[in-house]
Amino acid sequence: MLRIMLKVGLTGGIGSGKSEVSRLLAARGAVVIDADKIAREVVEPGTAGLAHVVGVFGAGVLHEDGSLNRERLGSIVFADSERLASLNAIVHPLVGARVAELQEQTDDDAIMVYDVPLLAENNLAPMYDVVVVVDASDEVRLARLVGLRGMNEGDARARFAAQATRENRLKIADIVVPNEGSLKDLQVQVDEVWAELTARATP
Structure with missing residues (x-):
């Protein structure tokens, strides 16, 4: 345990x-668990998280190489609390699951x-x-x-x-x-x- x-x-x-x-x-x-770093990882190209973000916010939040354009997405969500809540509803459960994995890999004490x-x-x-x-x-x-x-x-x-x-x-x-x-x-x-x-x- x-x-x-x-x-x-x-x-x-x-x-x-x-x-x-x-x-x-x-x-x-x-032992540091960085929620921001994990939040970036769960929306990297090829992840289900990124596909979900694009499904909600449109392909306009992507760079030409298919990666997430954080500046563009940020300009959308930080000006609109409902859009921010929508993004959080996608990302937060994914971050929570990854944090739980990392905890399991950590030494006792x-x-x-x-x-x-x-x-x-x-x-x-x-x-x-x-x-x-x-x-x-x-x-x-x-x-x-x-x-x-x-x-x-x-x-x-x-x-x-x-x-x-x-x-x-x-x-x-x-x-x-x-x-x-x-x-x-x-x-x-x-x-x-x-x-x-x-x-x-x-x-």
Whole structure:
């Protein structure tokens, strides 16, 4: 019987630096399950997931090579909550099934970190022993998305609007990781988080 020592839900708004925290936790020994990565895998060319997406949204959401055009699909769903719900209804069950497979392959006594962008939105906090929220102001996140990712401001704000508010994310947090400074600052924060998670996991 698989015994996971500690199940940690990791979340944060787009542009908060959640993926960097995830990477740093993995480097410290966490087993990380990345919901975004899995969500990409389940709609790769040739999958039933991609066929279902095309059936609902049309072939216009594909690149010429048959792969999913995420930018085009994103511009559709993040401007329309009903369309977003339709996409989630396709992708979320596939992601859940894949996560279950990965859990079965994991060593006993792992500290498992589930990197879940929509943890707050989907009311998933009760699934985890600890919820870690990576936090940055909307202004800082917007500057990162526009300056570092090249996203236009309108698209960035649409993504914000489709996600939980900063306040709602913080309400579900057991541990908050402030991330408005340097990478070195963040590394110090993650060291502290890892120490706390290790302490919580110790019988």
